[in-house]
Amino acid sequence: MSGDDRQNEEDRQKELAREHKERQAQRAAAQTAKARRNTFIGAGVAVVVVAGGVFAATTLVNRNPANEVAAKSSASPSASASPSEPAPSTPAKTGPVTCTYKRDTSVPNKFVGLPGKKPNMKLKKMTVVTNRGTVVVDLMTDAAPCSINSLAFLAKKKFYNNMKCHRLVTPDVSGVHMLQCGDPQAKADGKNPTDGQGTAGYVYGDENIDIPLGKGVVFMTQPGEAAGQNNSQFAFSLSDENTQIGSGYNVIGMVSEGMDMLLGLASSGKDLLVNDADITGDGGTTAPKNPVIIKSITFK
Numbered sequence: 001m002s003g004d005d006r007q008n009e010e011d012r013q014k015e016l017a018r019e020h021k022e023r024q025a026q027r028a029a030a031q032t033a034k035a036r037r038n039t040f041i042g043a044g045v046a047v048v049v050v051a052g053g054v055f056a057a058t059t060l061v062n063r064n065p066a067n068e069v070a071a072k073s074s075a076s077p078s079a080s081a082s083p084s085e086p087a088p089s090t091p092a093k094t095g096p097v098t099c100t101y102k103r104d105t106s107v108p109n110k111f112v113g114l115p116g117k118k119p120n121m122k123l124k125k126m127t128v129v130t131n132r133g134t135v136v137v138d139l140m141t142d143a144a145p146c147s148i149n150s151l152a153f154l155a156k157k158k159f160y161n162n163m164k165c166h167r168l169v170t171p172d173v174s175g176v177h178m179l180q181c182g183d184p185q186a187k188a189d190g191k192n193p194t195d196g197q198g199t200a201g202y203v204y205g206d207e208n209i210d211i212p213l214g215k216g217v218v219f220m221t222q223p224g225e226a227a228g229q230n231n232s233q234f235a236f237s238l239s240d241e242n243t244q245i246g247s248g249y250n251v252i253g254m255v256s257e258g259m260d261m262l263l264g265l266a267s268s269g270k271d272l273l274v275n276d277a278d279i280t281g282d283g284g285t286t287a288p289k290n291p292v293i294i295k296s297i298t299f300k
Contacts, residue, residue, distance in 0.1 A: 097121070099146035101202045104231070108194065110184035111201030112157040119149035123299045126151065126218075126253065130165075131293045132265065135236070135258030137218050139299075140251060143208040147220050147230060147250045148299075154200055154232055155297040164188035165292040166195040167235075173269040173286060176242045178213075179262060180221060181294060182233035188287040190273025195287070199231035206230065211251040212243040216259060220250040236262055265292060 101114045119141075126137040126148075141148050154160060166186035168179050185198030205228045213219060217237040222229040230250055238259075255262070265288055266272055272286040 097145045099149055101204045104203045108185045108198045109201035112159055114202055115150050115153035119145040125300055127298045129295045133261035136256050137253040138256045139253040144250055144252045146204055147252050152299045160294045160297045163294045168266055168288040169286055170266050170268050177239035178235050178237050180235040190275045190287050203229050203231055208251045210247050212247055213237040213245050214243050215240045216255040217251055218253050238262055
């Protein structure tokens with residue numbers, strides 16, 4: 001092979017390597033964009049401008065406290081109704097805590113009343129019994145008293161009993177791995193276009209929002225880019241890859257028992273029902289083919 005031929009071959013190999021690297025970067029960018037579009041399917045999301053798929057379609061957005069002020073004025077949590085005003089944030093306190101819950105009828109809901117204003121600060125564990133197994137969560141009551149107060153109130157009202165978890169995503173589908181529950185209207189059949197919009201008919205403020213969503217983190221969900229719109233829906237983070245979402249969601253605790261069961265719910269998208277007819281039009285709602293049904297939730 002002549003010197004010119006060798007040079008041409010080297011140039012060709014360099015060009016192929018460059019093109020391969022570009023394709024990898026494009027795929028990574030597409031995966032991230034898909035994750036940011038589909039990560040959470042959240043309550044009341046219908047026509048989401050920046051994303052599709054949270055809570056029928058929740059957006060995988062990089063949420064942090066610095067973004068919350070702008071989010072309060074720009075979020076669009078419902079297609080059929082204008083966004084309700086965010087409930088006031090609950091600052092961390094060392095003394096007595098008072099929680100504020102605001103009635104919200106802008107989305108489908110099952111209203112069983114409003115929680116009391118004084119949370120039980122002694123609650124340490126939440127036990128979620130499902131048809132697939134039991135999950136125990138060690139609670140961060142001091143940091144998220146109003147979130148836990150809301151969940152405990154709804155659990156006592158049997159709000160969650162026999163409720164289907166409406167959203168399960170795996171990394172190959174959405175770039176993240178999580179299970180989302182808490183929509184009383186959800187059918188979790190891969191067909192219902194409004195899965196993920198239902199709530200308990202009230203919202204409340206943000207608290208404990210600085211923790212990244214690593215593996216085992218349990219957090220309250222709300223429409224993409226919204227603030228102060230926490231409701232009855234919550235999710236289990238099943239991978240450290242979810243830290244790409246950033247912080248900004250109310251973290252209530254960490255899974256201490258049952259993680260193996262949660263990880264075994266789906267190994268890939270083949271175990272999911274992809275809803276091509278969800279309200280955002282991009283197939284953002286994915287339910288487990290083998291249903292996950294909450295039998296009861298208890299606190300102690």
